[in-house]
Amino acid sequence: MRLHIADHPLITHKLTVLRDKRTPSPVFRQLTEELVTLLAYEATRSVRVEPIEIETPVVKTTGVALSTPRPLVVPILRAGLGMLEGMVKLVPTAEVGFLGMVRDEETFQPTTYAERLPDDLSDRQCFVLDPMLATGGSLGAAIEFLFKRGAQEVTAICLLGAPEGVAAIEKQVAGRDVTLVLGSLDERLNEKGYIVPGLGDAGDRLYGTV
Ligand code: PRP
Numbered sequence: 001m002r003l004h005i006a007d008h009p010l011i012t013h014k015l016t017v018l019r020d021k022r023t024p025s026p027v028f029r030q031l032t033e034e035l036v037t038l039l040a041y042e043a044t045r046s047v048r049v050e051p052i053e054i055e056t057p058v059v060k061t062t063g064v065a066l067s068t069p070r071p072l073v074v075p076i077l078r079a080g081l082g083m084l085e086g087m088v089k090l091v092p093t094a095e096v097g098f099l100g101m102v103r104d105e106e107t108f109q110p111t112t113y114a115e116r117l118p119d120d121l122s123d124r125q126c127f128v129l130d131p132m133l134a135t136g137g138s139l140g141a142a143i144e145f146l147f148k149r150g151a152q153e154v155t156a157i158c159l160l161g162a163p164e165g166v167a168a169i170e171k172q173v174a175g176r177d178v179t180l181v182l183g184s185l186d187e188r189l190n191e192k193g194y195i196v197p198g199l200g201d202a203g204d205r206l207y208g209t210v
């Protein structure tokens with residue numbers, strides 16, 4: 001597994017505001033989008049392109065276009081939905097699939113309650129969006145789901161990750177083509193499975209408590 005931890009003062013600044021418990025939902029949503037766009041720049045470094053010929057007003061020249069099949073972006077509902085706009089801003093032609101998952105707050109086991117993805121993902125570059133990598137249960141299950149459908153390559157973008165979650169994903173995906181892009185690698189998980197220092201419950205902060 002390749003691990004990329006963002007190292008940029010703008011990302012750290014935006015994450016600081018995001019972590020602050022006084023930051024209201026509308027600002028939290030806006031910052032989440034901005035952060036994803038910045039992280040997506042790194043996460044799409046290996047996106048597949050093919051050469052094309054174009055004409056500028058001056059000469060003929062060559063450039064590139066995104067290859068087909070198009071990249072597939074998969075937000076993990078609910079909190080991952082808050083990352084979608086920021087991602088498709090950078091890759092507007094990407095296809096979007098959905099996975100709905102919720103973790104049991106006592107056992108930390110994830111349950112999948114919704115799925116809307118192409119049946120065959122062979123040869124697809126998949127980009128999974130989930131703001132929080134805590135125990136790694138949810139992201140791990142999402143990655144397995146995509147590989148079972150034939151995905152060759154999965155890149156996950158998370159705003160915050162705990163070392164425990166990173167280690168769990170690393171162990172699980174050994175030998176497969178997985179890249180993890182984090183806005184920050186935080187200190188640890190607490191006894192409730194929350195990331196420390198973290199930002200609290202990402203879904204609640206984006207959308208309010210349900
Ligand atoms: C949160 C978060 C991740 C998961 C992380 O979702 O968005 O999906 O928990 O925890 P894990 O790494 O221990 O699995 P949650 O289950 O709270 O659902 P929500 O997005 O609907 O709030």
Ligand code: URA
Pocket residue numbers: 132134193194195196198199200201202203
């Ligand atoms: N899910 C969240 O939303 N936050 C955490 O810190 C852990 C899991």
